[in-house]
Amino acid sequence: MEHKNCVLELRDVSKSFPGVKALDRVSIRFRPATVHALIGENGAGKSTLMKILMGFYTDYAGEILLLGQRLTHAGVRQALEAGISMIHQELMYVPHMTVAENLLLGREPASRFLKRIDRREARRQTQQLLNQVGLDLEPDRLMKDLNVAERQMVEITKAISYHAKIVIMDEPSSSLSQHEVERLCGIIAQLKDRGVTVIYISHRLEEVFRIADEVTVLRDGRVVGAARVSEIDADRVIAMMVGRELADVFPRRTRRPGPVILSVRNLGRKGAFHDVSFDLHRGEIVSLAGLMGAGRTEIIRCLFGLDRYDQGQILVNGKEVPIRSPADALRLGLGLVSEDRQTTGLVPCLSLRANITLSNLDLCSWGPIVSWGREEKLVERMVGDLRIKSPDTREMVANLSGGNQQKAVLARALLGEPNVLLLDEPTRGIDVGAKAEIYKLMGRLAHEGKAILMASSELPEVVGMSDRVIVLSSGAVTRQLDRDQASAANILRNAMAN
Amino acid sequence: MPEHNIVPRDGNAMQKYGLVIAFAAICAVLSIRSPAFLTPQNAINVLRQISINAILAVGVTYVILTGGIDLSLGSVVAVTGVLAATFAHPDTYPLAVPIAVGILGGVLIGVLNGLVITRFRVAPFIATLGMMTIARGGALILSGGRPVSNLAASFNFIGNGSVLRIPIPILILAGVFLVSRFILRRTTFGRYVYAVGGNEEAARASGINTHGIKVASYAICAGLAGLAGIVQASRITTGQPNAGISYELDAIAAVVIGGTSLSGGIGSVTGTLLGALLIGTLNNGLDLLNVSSYYQQVVKGLIIIGAVILDRRKRSR
Incomplete structure (x- = not known):
């Protein structure tokens, strides 16, 4: 038997x-x-x-x-x-x-x-x-x-x-x-x-x-x-x-950090994370790595004003700023691509166009009235720039593929020309081709002097994209690793420490 | 100029054409069965009959688009009607006063609804259910439970007069509809109304003051109910504290038949107007055919349910 x-x-x-x-x-x-x-x-x-x-x-x-x-x-x-x-x-x-x-x-x-x-x-x-x-x-x-x-x-x-x-x-x-x-x-x-x-x-x-x-x-x-x-x-x-070798989906970049643009000092939110401190320079890609529940998303949400922090400070360009709502964060030049495009990113029943301009309608309106012509122009530019594939910008965004939806969320964040881009799981659930495009775009944005803070659970992209990695475990920073120390094994080891 | 910028083309076109076809079919059948149906006079009758319901329905469309609901509308019609009537006795105040008082009274109730819903996180259903009773009580208190009559002729003209042979309530409805259509399609506020209803979390993450948008929607909705209250009081030349009972349900029915999703984010005031027209035409036609009003209620109910089933089908595809 x-x-x-x-x-x-x-x-x-x-x-x-x-x-x-x-x-x-x-x-x-x-x-x-x-x-x-x-x-x-x-x-x-x-x-x-x-x-x-x-x-x-x-x-x-x-x-x-x-x-x-x-x-x-x-x-x-x-x-x-x-x-x-x-x-x-x-x-x-x-x-x-x-x-x-x-x-x-x-x-x-x-x-x-x-x-x-x-x-x-x-x-x-x-x-x-x-x-x-x-x-x-x-x-x-x-x-x-x-x-x-x-x-x-x-x-x-x-x-x-x-x-x-x-x-x-x-x-x-x-x-x-x-x-x-x-x-x-x-x-x-x-x-x-x-x-x-x-x-x-x-x-x-x-x-x-x-x-x-x-x-x-x-x-x-x-x-x-x-x-x-x-x-x-x-x-x-x-x-x-x-295991896997880092595929050549990641663009080659030379690290050229500029001045500090975002600083976080002893930031904490009860039950989520505590005493988190780090600096983010212009032209830099920094990752928040850690296992599920380590506090990656929670930190990003607080930085963007979606949740309140109850401890510590956030400094933008060296000045302490209160961030109490996403509107505050947007005003300060932060942009967000949130973790889950279905629940927090997109308005599924609206058109691609309306989704892209949602946080920057003032760019294409006269007072309270939206100019459809200007809106169309703005959107066409972003769609071409990010190569979003859609039969028509008036297509319902829910009908697009995951990769194109993700690009739509990115397009919305980029339309406001943010200086700091917060990316939470920027490539979750999209195919390899779209991933490579997003990585390339991240490289280009960093090159243009934007600061990128990425939270990701995918080790290869953390290793492949980051200039620095902030490793979290149970809501606290266990280690900050520079690029040359940031091997997958090293990150994982620190993420599992507690 | 793009036909519709916010809500995607396909679903919206289908929904509109579907309604238009249904409406045309009903008109065709009725005009064959009853010669009195397809006359200009009867068309004006239908429009005047639906005007109050349609004004309320356009108003509640804002709220339903944000994903909310307003059950207090019928009571708002009563309390604002009574309120306007008390300022509309002959030789007291100029006509503008009762009108302003009625509309502002409605706006105030709407703001209260909105604040209870956003600040205290009470479900819209409950908050406006409470307001339904409060406003009804308010109407009875203000009037001492008696109809407020002996109103100025200028006030009564609003509901009974005509301009260029078109009854004024129809003109008011036309104005309300056109302005609302413009607001919802062309303004940033309108865009935010759709976004809040479509995905509140995403709207908030886009920097939209979602609470503000909701409060404004409830205020517009109840403000329009105030306008409807004035028309109603003027039409019957009395401020009736018992007016408007279950009007909110008729308004919501028109919105739903018009293809606006009760979960928010999808729909239009054009649909709502068609929905109200459909109900009104059907009632009128069945009257002309001498069908008992008992049956009319059954038919109306069937249409509401049928519309929602069609809507569900369309979306699950």
Whole structure:
């Protein structure tokens, strides 16, 4: 029997999204009663893989074998019934229900007649489940009153209670304290003893090496390495994660920093980041690097006035300035390309044209009246300059490709001729050609003397584009690296330190 | 000159032509069935009948474009009508006073709505639902619960007079429509209204004072309701504290039939006007055909729901 040493096997699993190959013939074997870590950079394909396993995506190529049998699950419910449970990164629970109600949601003990819920029995079952994992919680407490770690533990309890053969944990430790991580490790060991396979997705190598028995590294949708943890070390894993040579998509630039234009002194926002200080020179590209939740986006948002900072100062051209709203930031010569063009960047139902001129309508209006002629001219210039492809500038922006949408957001920021450009994930979700164009443009803008602050989770672009890298971990700067020190491995090492 | 600069060409054209075709079809059927339908006099009747609803609908289009809603309009019609009427007794104030008082009263209520929604982050539905009751109470308090009658002839002329044989309410509606069309299509303010409704976060990140835009939209909306209140009071030569009940729903219905999205960012006052015309024409035609008004309500309801289903279909493509 082959499945004696393989509870779950992926064979040549591939999955494409429009324009991106998210998974490319991924084959992995998961052995019973082991902890199998799955690691890789953001966008390596981990989440897609897990979503396939959980039945969120059913249109993939290749096959999945559970205990030697081909799995043809048509949805999440089937995955649960097949014995696969997942603890999500974003917890899924009903905040206004109690711990017991959440744990037993969908399978409450109920009377035969009228399906009245038997509260006493529910409490008993809940207590039993909680005892199993050694969680000391009152079953009647409301979910919303628990802290994040407690909620996470409840979710784990729930996942286990489905008698799962396979439990997937997606970054389970990201919101846990050291003490709670200990308890999580204990629970994972217990699960292993009971013959459960744990698929553990994490960025934290230290934990991976402590908990896992085996590790598989994904990069760009492919498996680039798999090994027993006892036979590999952290440096080797980092090398595999980073791997790729820096392609020639990055323009050659000579660094010519001018005077300081933006300074940040001990900037902080409660719960997001603290004591962040750095200078940004004209003609310079500086990156904010760090893992998810390190505070990159939050810093950019505060600099642009989208969120308030409650600590420290921002100086533009050496003068302290309060930035309380995006209007303030724009007046001071800052421009923003925000992280998520769909939710914070574009107005999807408006035309390409209206989106580009949105923050600079005064450039093409007489008093309160917009001059369509002048607007068209301005927009035509930007569209030509950035090579935005659209049949007509009156086309609805939602109908453009991701790359062109991203360029539209850039065009809006550039129309105001900012001196400082804040770019948050400037190339997320766009194809390689468009990426290369944006990199080239960034090079040109820096050459023209603009200062660029980029927040990015993609290490190759951080390494390929930056004059300096500010590495963040848990909301604090751990290291500032100059270009010659800013290797991917070095950045990753500092980003994972805390 | 580009036809439409803000809202993309395709969807908008479809939506407009769809409405125009529906409207033409209804007119064709009605004129075959009833000889009285396609006469200039009847056309003027229809327009006069819809004028109050259409003014309200144009106003609430601003609010709905920002992604909001205003349920207080019917009560605003009552309170501003009463307010204007109390200043419109013969030989007291010049005509400008009741007009100014009525409109400004509406604007004030709109500003309050806007502030409650933006400063205190109350959902528009709730805020204006509250205002609906408050304004109705205000109308009853101001009038002591009794109709305010004995109004000056000059005031009554607004709702009942004609200029060049066109009733004044129609002229007011035409003015309101043309000015609003200009504001929403050609001015920066209009652009920001669409942007706030289309994606408030992106609008804010573009340096737009989103709160200001919203407050102004509610103010314009209620200000136009004040104007409608004046027309209404003048038409019935009385300030009626019980006037305007459920007018807000008829106005919202016209907006929705006109293709403006209740989630904001998409739509136009042209659509709204067509929507109001469609409802008015249908009511008129069914009257001429002696269809009971009970059935008319059912038909109106079906059209509202049908319009939204079509809209949903169009957008999911």
